[in-house]
Amino acid sequence: MRSTEIVVAEGNEGPYGVAVGGDGAVWTTLVHAGAVARVSRDGSVARFSLDADGSRPSVIMPGPDGAVWFTRNGDDRIGRVGADGVVSAFEVGSGPYGVCVGPDGALWFTLMNVDRIGRLTVDGEVSLFEIGSSGGFPAMITADDGGVWFALNQGNAIGRMSLDGVVVLHPLPTEGAGPVGISAGGGGVWFTELMAGQVGRIDGEGKIVEYPLPDRSSKPHAVVATDDGGCWVTLWGSGSAIRLDAQGTVVEEISLGEGSEPHGLAVTADGEVWVALEIGVLAHIHA
Structure with a gap:
Protein backbone atom coordinates (compact mmCIF):
# COMPACT_ATOMS: atom_id res chain seq x y z
CA MET A 1 0.00 0.00 0.00
CA ARG A 2 1.07 3.59 -0.53
CA SER A 3 0.27 6.95 1.01
CA THR A 4 -0.60 10.25 -0.68
CA GLU A 5 -1.19 13.54 1.11
CA ILE A 6 -3.69 16.40 0.91
CA VAL A 7 -2.86 19.69 2.60
CA VAL A 8 -5.91 20.92 4.52
CA ALA A 9 -4.50 23.51 6.95
CA GLU A 10 -1.51 25.50 8.12
CA GLY A 11 1.03 23.47 10.05
CA ASN A 12 0.05 24.96 13.41
CA GLU A 13 -3.71 24.34 13.00
CA GLY A 14 -3.51 20.65 13.75
CA PRO A 15 -5.81 18.25 11.90
CA TYR A 16 -6.84 15.86 14.66
CA GLY A 17 -9.95 13.77 14.04
CA VAL A 18 -10.95 12.35 10.67
CA ALA A 19 -14.15 10.78 9.32
CA VAL A 20 -15.56 9.71 5.96
CA GLY A 21 -19.10 10.86 5.22
CA GLY A 22 -21.79 8.91 3.40
CA ASP A 23 -21.04 10.79 0.17
CA GLY A 24 -17.38 9.80 0.28
CA ALA A 25 -16.13 13.21 1.39
CA VAL A 26 -13.48 13.23 4.12
CA TRP A 27 -13.84 15.51 7.13
CA THR A 28 -11.23 16.58 9.66
CA THR A 29 -11.15 18.75 12.76
CA LEU A 30 -8.62 21.60 12.96
CA VAL A 31 -8.14 21.46 16.70
CA HIS A 32 -6.04 24.62 17.06
CA ALA A 33 -7.99 26.71 14.54
CA GLY A 34 -11.58 26.34 15.74
CA ALA A 35 -12.69 24.93 12.40
CA VAL A 36 -13.44 21.75 10.47
CA ALA A 37 -12.49 21.00 6.88
CA ARG A 38 -14.10 18.87 4.17
CA VAL A 39 -12.22 17.24 1.30
CA SER A 40 -14.48 16.32 -1.61
CA ARG A 41 -13.88 13.40 -3.95
CA ASP A 42 -12.13 15.69 -6.44
CA GLY A 43 -9.66 16.84 -3.76
CA SER A 44 -11.05 20.34 -3.23
CA VAL A 45 -11.01 21.58 0.37
CA ALA A 46 -13.80 23.56 2.05
CA ARG A 47 -13.42 25.06 5.49
CA PHE A 48 -16.12 25.68 8.11
CA SER A 49 -15.33 28.13 10.89
CA LEU A 50 -16.94 27.51 14.29
CA ASP A 51 -16.62 31.21 15.18
CA ALA A 52 -15.34 30.12 18.59
CA ASP A 53 -11.65 30.53 19.38
CA GLY A 54 -10.44 27.88 21.79
CA SER A 55 -13.29 25.48 20.97
CA ARG A 56 -10.77 22.73 20.15
CA ALA A 89 -23.64 23.13 18.50
CA PHE A 90 -25.13 21.74 21.71
CA GLU A 91 -23.75 22.33 25.21
CA VAL A 92 -23.21 18.95 26.88
CA GLY A 93 -20.87 19.24 29.88
CA SER A 94 -17.22 19.48 30.85
CA GLY A 95 -14.55 18.17 28.49
CA PRO A 96 -16.29 16.21 25.69
CA TYR A 97 -13.77 14.16 23.72
CA GLY A 98 -14.77 10.79 22.25
CA VAL A 99 -18.03 10.38 20.33
CA CYS A 100 -19.83 7.57 18.49
CA VAL A 101 -23.27 6.59 17.23
CA GLY A 102 -24.89 4.13 19.60
CA PRO A 103 -27.10 1.18 18.66
CA ASP A 104 -30.12 3.33 19.59
CA GLY A 105 -29.31 5.94 16.93
CA ALA A 106 -28.25 8.59 19.46
CA LEU A 107 -24.78 10.09 19.86
CA TRP A 108 -22.79 8.83 22.86
CA PHE A 109 -19.76 10.75 24.11
CA THR A 110 -17.21 10.92 26.91
CA LEU A 111 -16.76 13.82 29.34
CA MET A 112 -13.12 13.67 30.35
CA ASN A 113 -13.24 16.21 33.16
CA VAL A 114 -16.17 14.79 35.13
CA ASP A 115 -15.99 11.00 34.61
CA ARG A 116 -19.28 10.73 32.79
CA ILE A 117 -20.71 9.28 29.60
CA GLY A 118 -23.27 11.37 27.77
CA ARG A 119 -26.06 10.71 25.30
CA LEU A 120 -27.26 13.29 22.79
CA THR A 121 -30.21 12.89 20.44
CA VAL A 122 -30.14 14.58 17.05
CA ASP A 123 -32.84 16.90 18.43
CA GLY A 124 -30.49 18.11 21.18
CA GLU A 125 -31.73 16.18 24.24
CA VAL A 126 -28.81 15.47 26.61
CA SER A 127 -28.56 12.73 29.27
CA LEU A 128 -25.53 12.11 31.48
CA PHE A 129 -24.44 8.90 33.24
CA GLU A 130 -21.86 8.35 36.00
CA ILE A 131 -19.18 5.74 35.27
CA GLY A 132 -18.20 4.98 38.87
CA SER A 133 -14.63 6.23 38.79
CA SER A 134 -12.81 9.34 39.99
CA GLY A 135 -10.14 10.89 37.81
CA GLY A 136 -10.53 8.12 35.23
CA PHE A 137 -10.34 10.50 32.26
CA PRO A 138 -12.62 8.67 29.78
CA ALA A 139 -11.14 9.05 26.28
CA MET A 140 -12.53 7.52 23.07
CA ILE A 141 -15.77 5.57 22.84
CA THR A 142 -17.25 2.94 20.49
CA ALA A 143 -20.53 1.04 20.17
CA ASP A 144 -21.54 -2.59 19.84
CA ASP A 145 -25.02 -4.06 19.38
CA GLY A 146 -26.14 -3.46 22.97
CA GLY A 147 -24.14 -0.59 24.45
CA VAL A 148 -20.94 1.42 24.34
CA TRP A 149 -17.32 0.75 25.29
CA PHE A 150 -14.85 3.42 26.41
CA ALA A 151 -11.19 3.75 27.38
CA LEU A 152 -10.37 5.09 30.85
CA ASN A 153 -7.02 6.75 30.23
CA GLN A 154 -6.07 7.46 33.84
CA GLY A 155 -8.26 4.74 35.33
CA ASN A 156 -6.25 2.12 33.40
CA ALA A 157 -9.38 0.23 32.42
CA ILE A 158 -11.83 -0.46 29.63
CA GLY A 159 -15.46 0.19 30.48
CA ARG A 160 -18.77 -0.90 29.01
CA MET A 161 -22.07 0.86 29.54
CA SER A 162 -25.45 -0.59 28.63
CA LEU A 163 -28.07 1.67 27.09
CA ASP A 164 -29.73 2.08 30.49
CA GLY A 165 -26.50 3.30 32.10
CA VAL A 166 -25.20 0.17 33.83
CA VAL A 167 -21.36 0.17 33.85
CA VAL A 168 -18.81 -2.64 34.11
CA LEU A 169 -15.13 -1.69 34.35
CA HIS A 170 -12.35 -4.07 33.24
CA PRO A 171 -8.90 -3.22 34.72
CA LEU A 172 -5.97 -3.66 32.33
CA PRO A 173 -3.24 -6.21 33.15
CA THR A 174 -0.46 -3.66 32.46
CA GLU A 175 -0.18 -0.85 35.00
CA GLY A 176 -0.06 2.70 33.70
CA ALA A 177 -0.97 1.60 30.16
CA GLY A 178 -2.84 4.83 29.32
CA PRO A 179 -5.61 3.51 27.01
CA VAL A 180 -6.92 6.07 24.50
CA GLY A 181 -8.34 4.69 21.23
CA ILE A 182 -11.07 2.06 21.10
CA SER A 183 -13.06 0.40 18.29
CA ALA A 184 -15.59 -2.45 18.24
CA GLY A 185 -15.80 -4.85 15.32
CA GLY A 186 -14.96 -8.33 14.14
CA GLY A 187 -16.30 -10.01 17.27
CA GLY A 188 -14.35 -7.98 19.81
CA VAL A 189 -13.17 -4.54 20.86
CA TRP A 190 -9.68 -3.25 20.04
CA PHE A 191 -7.99 -0.52 22.10
CA THR A 192 -4.63 1.23 22.28
CA GLU A 193 -2.29 1.56 25.25
CA LEU A 194 -0.48 4.84 24.60
CA MET A 195 1.99 4.68 27.47
CA ALA A 196 2.73 0.95 27.27
CA GLY A 197 3.29 0.70 23.51
CA GLN A 198 0.69 -2.03 23.20
CA VAL A 199 -2.59 -2.76 21.45
CA GLY A 200 -5.22 -4.73 23.30
CA ARG A 201 -8.43 -6.60 22.63
CA ILE A 202 -11.34 -7.40 24.93
CA ASP A 203 -14.20 -9.79 24.22
CA GLY A 204 -17.79 -9.72 25.39
CA GLU A 205 -16.92 -11.77 28.46
CA GLY A 206 -14.28 -9.29 29.58
CA LYS A 207 -11.23 -11.35 28.60
CA ILE A 208 -8.32 -9.06 27.73
CA VAL A 209 -5.32 -9.87 25.54
CA GLU A 210 -2.47 -7.36 25.12
CA TYR A 211 -0.11 -7.28 22.12
CA PRO A 212 3.23 -5.51 22.64
CA LEU A 213 4.34 -3.55 19.57
CA PRO A 214 7.87 -3.86 18.15
CA ASP A 215 8.55 -0.23 19.17
CA ARG A 216 7.25 0.22 22.71
CA SER A 217 7.82 3.99 22.49
CA SER A 218 5.60 4.39 19.39
CA LYS A 219 2.59 5.76 21.36
CA PRO A 220 -0.36 4.01 19.67
CA HIS A 221 -3.25 6.47 19.61
CA ALA A 222 -6.35 5.80 17.46
CA VAL A 223 -7.61 2.39 16.33
CA VAL A 224 -10.24 1.17 13.86
CA ALA A 225 -11.38 -2.46 13.81
CA THR A 226 -11.55 -4.12 10.39
CA ASP A 227 -13.95 -6.73 9.01
CA ASP A 228 -11.26 -9.43 8.96
CA GLY A 229 -10.91 -9.31 12.75
CA GLY A 230 -7.80 -7.12 12.75
CA CYS A 231 -7.36 -3.36 13.02
CA TRP A 232 -5.49 -0.24 11.89
CA VAL A 233 -3.63 1.89 14.46
CA THR A 234 -1.93 5.28 14.33
CA LEU A 235 1.47 5.51 16.02
CA TRP A 236 1.81 9.08 17.25
CA GLY A 237 5.36 8.63 18.51
CA SER A 238 6.83 6.98 15.43
CA GLY A 239 4.97 8.87 12.67
CA SER A 240 3.34 5.84 11.10
CA ALA A 241 0.22 3.70 10.80
CA ILE A 242 0.14 -0.06 11.23
CA ARG A 243 -2.24 -2.89 10.44
CA LEU A 244 -2.66 -5.86 12.77
CA ASP A 245 -4.27 -9.15 11.85
CA ALA A 246 -6.81 -10.97 14.02
CA GLN A 247 -4.00 -12.59 16.03
CA GLY A 248 -2.47 -9.20 16.94
CA THR A 249 0.51 -9.53 14.61
CA VAL A 250 1.73 -6.40 12.83
CA VAL A 251 1.42 -7.26 9.13
CA GLU A 252 1.94 -3.83 7.60
CA GLU A 253 3.45 -0.47 8.54
CA ILE A 254 3.12 2.76 6.53
CA SER A 255 5.58 5.54 7.32
CA LEU A 256 3.93 8.97 7.37
CA GLY A 257 7.07 10.98 8.03
CA GLU A 258 9.13 11.95 11.04
CA GLY A 259 7.32 14.52 13.16
CA SER A 260 4.03 14.06 11.29
CA GLU A 261 2.11 13.31 14.55
CA PRO A 262 -0.68 11.04 13.26
CA HIS A 263 -3.82 11.15 15.39
CA GLY A 264 -7.29 10.44 13.98
CA LEU A 265 -7.99 7.45 11.76
CA ALA A 266 -10.83 6.36 9.47
CA VAL A 267 -11.22 3.23 7.32
CA THR A 268 -13.77 3.02 4.49
CA ALA A 269 -15.84 -0.04 3.62
CA ASP A 270 -13.53 -0.81 0.70
CA GLY A 271 -10.38 -0.63 2.83
CA GLU A 272 -9.18 2.90 2.11
CA VAL A 273 -7.46 4.46 5.14
CA TRP A 274 -7.34 8.15 6.09
CA VAL A 275 -5.09 9.59 8.80
CA ALA A 276 -5.06 13.11 10.26
CA LEU A 277 -1.52 14.47 10.63
CA GLU A 278 -1.01 17.43 12.92
CA ILE A 279 1.42 19.00 10.43
CA GLY A 280 -1.60 20.18 8.39
CA VAL A 281 -2.14 17.14 6.19
CA LEU A 282 -4.54 14.26 5.62
CA ALA A 283 -2.77 11.07 4.56
CA HIS A 284 -4.64 8.70 2.25
CA ILE A 285 -3.42 5.11 2.39
CA HIS A 286 -4.54 3.01 -0.56
CA ALA A 287 -3.46 0.12 -2.72
Whole structure:
Protein backbone atom coordinates (compact mmCIF):
# COMPACT_ATOMS: atom_id res chain seq x y z
CA MET A 1 0.00 0.00 0.00
CA ARG A 2 1.07 3.59 -0.53
CA SER A 3 0.27 6.95 1.01
CA THR A 4 -0.60 10.25 -0.68
CA GLU A 5 -1.19 13.54 1.11
CA ILE A 6 -3.69 16.40 0.91
CA VAL A 7 -2.86 19.69 2.60
CA VAL A 8 -5.91 20.92 4.52
CA ALA A 9 -4.50 23.51 6.95
CA GLU A 10 -1.51 25.50 8.12
CA GLY A 11 1.03 23.47 10.05
CA ASN A 12 0.05 24.96 13.41
CA GLU A 13 -3.71 24.34 13.00
CA GLY A 14 -3.51 20.65 13.75
CA PRO A 15 -5.81 18.25 11.90
CA TYR A 16 -6.84 15.86 14.66
CA GLY A 17 -9.95 13.77 14.04
CA VAL A 18 -10.95 12.35 10.67
CA ALA A 19 -14.15 10.78 9.32
CA VAL A 20 -15.56 9.71 5.96
CA GLY A 21 -19.10 10.86 5.22
CA GLY A 22 -21.79 8.91 3.40
CA ASP A 23 -21.04 10.79 0.17
CA GLY A 24 -17.38 9.80 0.28
CA ALA A 25 -16.13 13.21 1.39
CA VAL A 26 -13.48 13.23 4.12
CA TRP A 27 -13.84 15.51 7.13
CA THR A 28 -11.23 16.58 9.66
CA THR A 29 -11.15 18.75 12.76
CA LEU A 30 -8.62 21.60 12.96
CA VAL A 31 -8.14 21.46 16.70
CA HIS A 32 -6.04 24.62 17.06
CA ALA A 33 -7.99 26.71 14.54
CA GLY A 34 -11.58 26.34 15.74
CA ALA A 35 -12.69 24.93 12.40
CA VAL A 36 -13.44 21.75 10.47
CA ALA A 37 -12.49 21.00 6.88
CA ARG A 38 -14.10 18.87 4.17
CA VAL A 39 -12.22 17.24 1.30
CA SER A 40 -14.48 16.32 -1.61
CA ARG A 41 -13.88 13.40 -3.95
CA ASP A 42 -12.13 15.69 -6.44
CA GLY A 43 -9.66 16.84 -3.76
CA SER A 44 -11.05 20.34 -3.23
CA VAL A 45 -11.01 21.58 0.37
CA ALA A 46 -13.80 23.56 2.05
CA ARG A 47 -13.42 25.06 5.49
CA PHE A 48 -16.12 25.68 8.11
CA SER A 49 -15.33 28.13 10.89
CA LEU A 50 -16.94 27.51 14.29
CA ASP A 51 -16.62 31.21 15.18
CA ALA A 52 -15.34 30.12 18.59
CA ASP A 53 -11.65 30.53 19.38
CA GLY A 54 -10.44 27.88 21.79
CA SER A 55 -13.29 25.48 20.97
CA ARG A 56 -10.77 22.73 20.15
CA PRO A 57 -12.80 20.50 17.79
CA SER A 58 -11.46 17.00 18.36
CA VAL A 59 -13.07 13.65 17.49
CA ILE A 60 -15.41 13.67 14.46
CA MET A 61 -17.79 11.13 12.94
CA PRO A 62 -20.66 10.82 10.44
CA GLY A 63 -23.96 11.06 12.28
CA PRO A 64 -27.23 9.18 11.84
CA ASP A 65 -28.84 12.20 10.15
CA GLY A 66 -26.49 12.81 7.21
CA ALA A 67 -24.49 15.46 9.11
CA VAL A 68 -21.06 15.22 10.69
CA TRP A 69 -20.78 15.59 14.46
CA PHE A 70 -17.69 16.36 16.54
CA THR A 71 -16.64 17.12 20.09
CA ARG A 72 -15.58 20.65 21.02
CA ASN A 73 -13.28 19.89 23.92
CA GLY A 74 -12.43 23.52 24.61
CA ASP A 75 -15.92 24.94 25.08
CA ASP A 76 -17.92 21.93 26.28
CA ARG A 77 -20.08 21.41 23.20
CA ILE A 78 -20.88 18.85 20.54
CA GLY A 79 -20.71 20.49 17.11
CA ARG A 80 -22.58 19.64 13.92
CA VAL A 81 -22.20 20.54 10.25
CA GLY A 82 -25.30 19.64 8.25
CA ALA A 83 -25.46 18.53 4.65
CA ASP A 84 -26.49 22.12 3.90
CA GLY A 85 -23.26 23.45 5.44
CA VAL A 86 -24.97 24.99 8.47
CA VAL A 87 -22.85 24.88 11.63
CA SER A 88 -24.52 24.39 15.02
CA ALA A 89 -23.64 23.13 18.50
CA PHE A 90 -25.13 21.74 21.71
CA GLU A 91 -23.75 22.33 25.21
CA VAL A 92 -23.21 18.95 26.88
CA GLY A 93 -20.87 19.24 29.88
CA SER A 94 -17.22 19.48 30.85
CA GLY A 95 -14.55 18.17 28.49
CA PRO A 96 -16.29 16.21 25.69
CA TYR A 97 -13.77 14.16 23.72
CA GLY A 98 -14.77 10.79 22.25
CA VAL A 99 -18.03 10.38 20.33
CA CYS A 100 -19.83 7.57 18.49
CA VAL A 101 -23.27 6.59 17.23
CA GLY A 102 -24.89 4.13 19.60
CA PRO A 103 -27.10 1.18 18.66
CA ASP A 104 -30.12 3.33 19.59
CA GLY A 105 -29.31 5.94 16.93
CA ALA A 106 -28.25 8.59 19.46
CA LEU A 107 -24.78 10.09 19.86
CA TRP A 108 -22.79 8.83 22.86
CA PHE A 109 -19.76 10.75 24.11
CA THR A 110 -17.21 10.92 26.91
CA LEU A 111 -16.76 13.82 29.34
CA MET A 112 -13.12 13.67 30.35
CA ASN A 113 -13.24 16.21 33.16
CA VAL A 114 -16.17 14.79 35.13
CA ASP A 115 -15.99 11.00 34.61
CA ARG A 116 -19.28 10.73 32.79
CA ILE A 117 -20.71 9.28 29.60
CA GLY A 118 -23.27 11.37 27.77
CA ARG A 119 -26.06 10.71 25.30
CA LEU A 120 -27.26 13.29 22.79
CA THR A 121 -30.21 12.89 20.44
CA VAL A 122 -30.14 14.58 17.05
CA ASP A 123 -32.84 16.90 18.43
CA GLY A 124 -30.49 18.11 21.18
CA GLU A 125 -31.73 16.18 24.24
CA VAL A 126 -28.81 15.47 26.61
CA SER A 127 -28.56 12.73 29.27
CA LEU A 128 -25.53 12.11 31.48
CA PHE A 129 -24.44 8.90 33.24
CA GLU A 130 -21.86 8.35 36.00
CA ILE A 131 -19.18 5.74 35.27
CA GLY A 132 -18.20 4.98 38.87
CA SER A 133 -14.63 6.23 38.79
CA SER A 134 -12.81 9.34 39.99
CA GLY A 135 -10.14 10.89 37.81
CA GLY A 136 -10.53 8.12 35.23
CA PHE A 137 -10.34 10.50 32.26
CA PRO A 138 -12.62 8.67 29.78
CA ALA A 139 -11.14 9.05 26.28
CA MET A 140 -12.53 7.52 23.07
CA ILE A 141 -15.77 5.57 22.84
CA THR A 142 -17.25 2.94 20.49
CA ALA A 143 -20.53 1.04 20.17
CA ASP A 144 -21.54 -2.59 19.84
CA ASP A 145 -25.02 -4.06 19.38
CA GLY A 146 -26.14 -3.46 22.97
CA GLY A 147 -24.14 -0.59 24.45
CA VAL A 148 -20.94 1.42 24.34
CA TRP A 149 -17.32 0.75 25.29
CA PHE A 150 -14.85 3.42 26.41
CA ALA A 151 -11.19 3.75 27.38
CA LEU A 152 -10.37 5.09 30.85
CA ASN A 153 -7.02 6.75 30.23
CA GLN A 154 -6.07 7.46 33.84
CA GLY A 155 -8.26 4.74 35.33
CA ASN A 156 -6.25 2.12 33.40
CA ALA A 157 -9.38 0.23 32.42
CA ILE A 158 -11.83 -0.46 29.63
CA GLY A 159 -15.46 0.19 30.48
CA ARG A 160 -18.77 -0.90 29.01
CA MET A 161 -22.07 0.86 29.54
CA SER A 162 -25.45 -0.59 28.63
CA LEU A 163 -28.07 1.67 27.09
CA ASP A 164 -29.73 2.08 30.49
CA GLY A 165 -26.50 3.30 32.10
CA VAL A 166 -25.20 0.17 33.83
CA VAL A 167 -21.36 0.17 33.85
CA VAL A 168 -18.81 -2.64 34.11
CA LEU A 169 -15.13 -1.69 34.35
CA HIS A 170 -12.35 -4.07 33.24
CA PRO A 171 -8.90 -3.22 34.72
CA LEU A 172 -5.97 -3.66 32.33
CA PRO A 173 -3.24 -6.21 33.15
CA THR A 174 -0.46 -3.66 32.46
CA GLU A 175 -0.18 -0.85 35.00
CA GLY A 176 -0.06 2.70 33.70
CA ALA A 177 -0.97 1.60 30.16
CA GLY A 178 -2.84 4.83 29.32
CA PRO A 179 -5.61 3.51 27.01
CA VAL A 180 -6.92 6.07 24.50
CA GLY A 181 -8.34 4.69 21.23
CA ILE A 182 -11.07 2.06 21.10
CA SER A 183 -13.06 0.40 18.29
CA ALA A 184 -15.59 -2.45 18.24
CA GLY A 185 -15.80 -4.85 15.32
CA GLY A 186 -14.96 -8.33 14.14
CA GLY A 187 -16.30 -10.01 17.27
CA GLY A 188 -14.35 -7.98 19.81
CA VAL A 189 -13.17 -4.54 20.86
CA TRP A 190 -9.68 -3.25 20.04
CA PHE A 191 -7.99 -0.52 22.10
CA THR A 192 -4.63 1.23 22.28
CA GLU A 193 -2.29 1.56 25.25
CA LEU A 194 -0.48 4.84 24.60
CA MET A 195 1.99 4.68 27.47
CA ALA A 196 2.73 0.95 27.27
CA GLY A 197 3.29 0.70 23.51
CA GLN A 198 0.69 -2.03 23.20
CA VAL A 199 -2.59 -2.76 21.45
CA GLY A 200 -5.22 -4.73 23.30
CA ARG A 201 -8.43 -6.60 22.63
CA ILE A 202 -11.34 -7.40 24.93
CA ASP A 203 -14.20 -9.79 24.22
CA GLY A 204 -17.79 -9.72 25.39
CA GLU A 205 -16.92 -11.77 28.46
CA GLY A 206 -14.28 -9.29 29.58
CA LYS A 207 -11.23 -11.35 28.60
CA ILE A 208 -8.32 -9.06 27.73
CA VAL A 209 -5.32 -9.87 25.54
CA GLU A 210 -2.47 -7.36 25.12
CA TYR A 211 -0.11 -7.28 22.12
CA PRO A 212 3.23 -5.51 22.64
CA LEU A 213 4.34 -3.55 19.57
CA PRO A 214 7.87 -3.86 18.15
CA ASP A 215 8.55 -0.23 19.17
CA ARG A 216 7.25 0.22 22.71
CA SER A 217 7.82 3.99 22.49
CA SER A 218 5.60 4.39 19.39
CA LYS A 219 2.59 5.76 21.36
CA PRO A 220 -0.36 4.01 19.67
CA HIS A 221 -3.25 6.47 19.61
CA ALA A 222 -6.35 5.80 17.46
CA VAL A 223 -7.61 2.39 16.33
CA VAL A 224 -10.24 1.17 13.86
CA ALA A 225 -11.38 -2.46 13.81
CA THR A 226 -11.55 -4.12 10.39
CA ASP A 227 -13.95 -6.73 9.01
CA ASP A 228 -11.26 -9.43 8.96
CA GLY A 229 -10.91 -9.31 12.75
CA GLY A 230 -7.80 -7.12 12.75
CA CYS A 231 -7.36 -3.36 13.02
CA TRP A 232 -5.49 -0.24 11.89
CA VAL A 233 -3.63 1.89 14.46
CA THR A 234 -1.93 5.28 14.33
CA LEU A 235 1.47 5.51 16.02
CA TRP A 236 1.81 9.08 17.25
CA GLY A 237 5.36 8.63 18.51
CA SER A 238 6.83 6.98 15.43
CA GLY A 239 4.97 8.87 12.67
CA SER A 240 3.34 5.84 11.10
CA ALA A 241 0.22 3.70 10.80
CA ILE A 242 0.14 -0.06 11.23
CA ARG A 243 -2.24 -2.89 10.44
CA LEU A 244 -2.66 -5.86 12.77
CA ASP A 245 -4.27 -9.15 11.85
CA ALA A 246 -6.81 -10.97 14.02
CA GLN A 247 -4.00 -12.59 16.03
CA GLY A 248 -2.47 -9.20 16.94
CA THR A 249 0.51 -9.53 14.61
CA VAL A 250 1.73 -6.40 12.83
CA VAL A 251 1.42 -7.26 9.13
CA GLU A 252 1.94 -3.83 7.60
CA GLU A 253 3.45 -0.47 8.54
CA ILE A 254 3.12 2.76 6.53
CA SER A 255 5.58 5.54 7.32
CA LEU A 256 3.93 8.97 7.37
CA GLY A 257 7.07 10.98 8.03
CA GLU A 258 9.13 11.95 11.04
CA GLY A 259 7.32 14.52 13.16
CA SER A 260 4.03 14.06 11.29
CA GLU A 261 2.11 13.31 14.55
CA PRO A 262 -0.68 11.04 13.26
CA HIS A 263 -3.82 11.15 15.39
CA GLY A 264 -7.29 10.44 13.98
CA LEU A 265 -7.99 7.45 11.76
CA ALA A 266 -10.83 6.36 9.47
CA VAL A 267 -11.22 3.23 7.32
CA THR A 268 -13.77 3.02 4.49
CA ALA A 269 -15.84 -0.04 3.62
CA ASP A 270 -13.53 -0.81 0.70
CA GLY A 271 -10.38 -0.63 2.83
CA GLU A 272 -9.18 2.90 2.11
CA VAL A 273 -7.46 4.46 5.14
CA TRP A 274 -7.34 8.15 6.09
CA VAL A 275 -5.09 9.59 8.80
CA ALA A 276 -5.06 13.11 10.26
CA LEU A 277 -1.52 14.47 10.63
CA GLU A 278 -1.01 17.43 12.92
CA ILE A 279 1.42 19.00 10.43
CA GLY A 280 -1.60 20.18 8.39
CA VAL A 281 -2.14 17.14 6.19
CA LEU A 282 -4.54 14.26 5.62
CA ALA A 283 -2.77 11.07 4.56
CA HIS A 284 -4.64 8.70 2.25
CA ILE A 285 -3.42 5.11 2.39
CA HIS A 286 -4.54 3.01 -0.56
CA ALA A 287 -3.46 0.12 -2.72
